[in-house]
Amino acid sequence: MVRDYKGNDFSMEDEQLAKGCKKWISATHICRQWRHMALASPILWSLIRIPGGKLQDVPFAQMCLQRSGSAPLVILVEKEAITRVLEGIIDLVRVHAEHVRCLKLVAKKTHEQLFHIDFPLPMLHTLELRAARAGKPRQHSISNPLHFPSLRVLALENADNPWELDFSIFPLLTSLxxxxxxxxxxxxxxxxxxxxxxxxxxxxxxxxxxxxxxxxxxxxxxxxxxxxxxxxxxxxxxxxxxxxxxxxxxxxxxxxxxxxxxxxxxxxxxxxxxxxxxxxxxxxxxxxxxxxxxxxxxxxxxxxxxxxxxxxxxxxxxxxxxxxxxxxxxxxxxxxxxxxxxxxxxxxxxxxxxxxxxxxxxxxxxxxxxxxxxxxKCLHFAGPSMCDEASILVEFLPRFSDICLLEMETIDLSGCISDLHDWHIDGHVLRLQRIILTALRSGSEGDYLPEALKHYVSCVLPESLLVQVKDQTSLLFDLPKELQGVVDDVEVSLLSDEEAMKRTNWCRHFGSDAPWFV
Structure with missing residues (x-):
């Protein structure tokens, strides 16, 4: 029997599974052969992740450490740890210090919390220490950096005053x-x-x-x-x-x-x-x-x-x-x-x-x-949650007079096109070869878009135009006819709900998975 981490039955018809989402599962009934194989594989127990908010986290970590043998250890306290859990984890790390390769500790907003690592960790490659608040008393982190001769990656958040450390003993540090x-x-x-x-x-x-x-x-x-x-x-x-x-x-x-x-x-x-x-x-x-x-x-x-x-x-x-x-x-x-x-x-x-x-x-x-x-040579602009994208966009355009490609994905596509047309009439000429327009809200293109777009492209005369809309509207059929003879290559396509959500909710703009707002 397989259940998810909340104890719910897990089936292949699960909606999230169908969308390709990954989720943790726990096998509660397994055959004896697989159990023996798991217990005989220390590497399976070498990655230890705990929330840090429950006292049971320490016995669980201790069990994993015992089963991990001499395998390189990764110990991650993912959330704010309570005092007794943090102290318990540090005590366990002290016992298994020879094998710890990666250590992450997160302290809760309490005055008695100190991650005071005063013992050697000869294999430690990555150390991350994060205090949940920046106040007094200070969160002491490293008493003697000589304890970490193999350290290459160091991350500190509100953890003591980093400027007081002698980093000259970390000549091989590659990430700070x-x-x-x-x-x-x-x-x-x-x-x-x-x-x-x-x-x-x-x-x-x-x-x-x-x-x-x-x-x-x-x-x-x-x-x-x-x-x-x-x-x-x-x-x-x-x-x-x-x-x-x-x-x-x-x-x-x-x-x-x-x-x-x-x-x-x-x-x-x-x-x-x-x-x-x-x-x-x-x-x-x-x-x-x-x-x-x-x-x-x-x-x-x-x-x-x-x-x-x-x-x-x-x-x-x-x-x-x-x-x-x-x-x-x-x-x-x-x-x-x-x-x-x-x-x-x-x-x-x-x-x-x-x-x-x-x-x-x-x-x-x-x-x-x-x-x-x-x-x-190209300008891509996305304003999925704004109502005044056009005014911001027009601030940019005077500095981008050489662009050949203009791409916009907005809520108010008609308003943007209208403002761009007025801006062009005022004497700001763009020699665009390709225009890509995406309407991110259902019905946002309205009846005014074909007229506004025709006026604008008649002035700019691009070689190709791509318009993406969310609804199965007459635009899909009427717009190419409206612009026939004005633009050589006109394409109007339907934007799927999944693609629209990807751009509005996840900020994955312009049809790619380029990271934004990280």
């Missing part, structure tokens, strides 16, 4: 992720510089709302070289991000993800965003520390990355949020490939009463100024 808003975690420029400058082998660096020493802004001589870096993620206010980016030598083949949070009372937001993005576009092409120094001496501005595709997604779910993906080739042909620059504009917190629309516009202006010379 630091997240937290610990108000008491203040670092000096020497600590901050010392942390990053010693990690020459870093491939992944994520700094999410991290504490930054303000005195760094006055020290222009500080340079941080990370020649192995391939993935950089920074999230903070524009002023803080600029402080870091100005001092990083970033390889030209690195994927960059920057989130600009909105800060109130800064009149220079647009300038800060423009400066930071310009700096990221003109990054170093050096592959070694010596090459970095030579490159900066010969060309301080760096070599601009040649971008050809810009994809934008806009939403106001719980606050204004925009993501922009800049690529070297079209999104439709390279959705999962190299992503040189990924930018988010977001609220710091949903409950913050910040005039987000005004600040978003300021950030957007800074981005447009920074990329005005990129000469993008």
């Amino acid at each position: 992720k630091i997240k937290g808003r610990h108000r008491g975690a203040k670092s000096t420029a020497t600590q901050y510089f010392g942390l990053l400058s010693t990690l020459r082998n870093l491939v992944v660096l994520e700094l999410d709302r991290f504490p930054i020493p303000t005195q760094l802004a006055a020290d222009r001589d500080i340079t941080i070289s990370l020649p192995a870096l391939r993935h950089l993620t920074i999230s903070h206010w524009p002023s803080h991000i600029r402080t870091v980016v100005d001092r990083l030598e970033i390889p030209s083949d690195a994927n960059i993800h920057v989130t600009f949070y909105q800060s109130e009372g800064r009149p220079d937001e647009a300038h800060l965003v423009k400066h930071t993005i310009t700096r990221l576009l003109c990054r170093s092409t050096a592959t070694s520390v010596q090459d970095v120094a030579l490159s900066r001496a010969q060309d301080p501005a760096g070599v601009p990355i040649k971008l050809s595709c810009c994809a934008i997604s806009l939403t106001n779910w719980g606050g204004w949020y925009m993501e922009i993906q800049c690529r070297t080739s079209c999104l439709q042909h390279n959705a999962t490939g190299f992503l040189p620059l990924r930018i988010n504009f977001a609220d710091w917190d949903v409950e913050d009463e910040v005039p987000s629309a005004d600040i978003m516009s300021s950030h957007l202006s800074g981005f447009c100024q920074a990329v005005s010379s990129c000469q993008f």
Whole structure:
């Protein structure tokens, strides 16, 4: 008999199974042969996942550890652990320290919680420590980093002050992720510089709302070289991000993800965003520390990355949020490939009463100024939850006069087309070769779309047009006739409910599985 994790009978006709969804199952009645085989296979028990909220989690972990033998262990506390569970897991880790390869601990919002690892873990490759809140007393994490000679991946969230650690003993660290808003975690420029400058082998660096020493802004001589870096993620206010980016030598083949949070009372937001993005576009092409120094001496501005595709997604779910993906080739042909620059504009917190629309516009202006010379060839725009996509879209278009492909998926498709037509009449001419339009709501195309679309394409004269609608309406048959003689290649197709949900609910835009809002 097979049941799911909630104890319900599991059948092949299950709706989720039919859709290809994966789910945990437990076999409650199995033959003796399979039971003996499982007990004789230590590797089956080496991955231990527990929620951490129940006292039974510790005996379960102990049973798995006993059956795992000498197999490399992965121990993951997935949610906020209560004190006794966390203490019990650490005691078990101490006993099996020789075999632990990956360890993740999450602490609950209690003052007595400390993940104090004061014993050696010689095989430990990955360590993730996350405290659920950033307050006092501080969550002590690493008493002696020498206990982890094999450590390659380190992730800390609200876990002690990372700047106090001596990272020089982690020369082989390849991934560092630091997240937290610990108000008491203040670092000096020497600590901050010392942390990053010693990690020459870093491939992944994520700094999410991290504490930054303000005195760094006055020290222009500080340079941080990370020649192995391939993935950089920074999230903070524009002023803080600029402080870091100005001092990083970033390889030209690195994927960059920057989130600009909105800060109130800064009149220079647009300038800060423009400066930071310009700096990221003109990054170093050096592959070694010596090459970095030579490159900066010969060309301080760096070599601009040649971008050809810009994809934008806009939403106001719980606050204004925009993501922009800049690529070297079209999104439709390279959705999962190299992503040189990924930018988010977001609220710091949903409950913050910040005039987000005004600040978003300021950030957007800074981005447009920074990329005005990129000469993008295609623009993809998605506004699945907005009612004023057209006004935002028109802000972009003056900076994208060279595009040959325009793709839009919106709620109000008719309104967007009408505004684009008015914008064209005002003298803003786009020489489009292909237009792709997708209506994400049933009936949103209305009776006005054929007329508005005919007016617009008569002005732009694209070579091909693709319109995707949700309903089996007369558009499927009438639109090609309406545009006959105006556009050579006209196609109107029906968008399935599954595809529409994929774009609206999961933010998988433009018919691809490219990740958004991560």
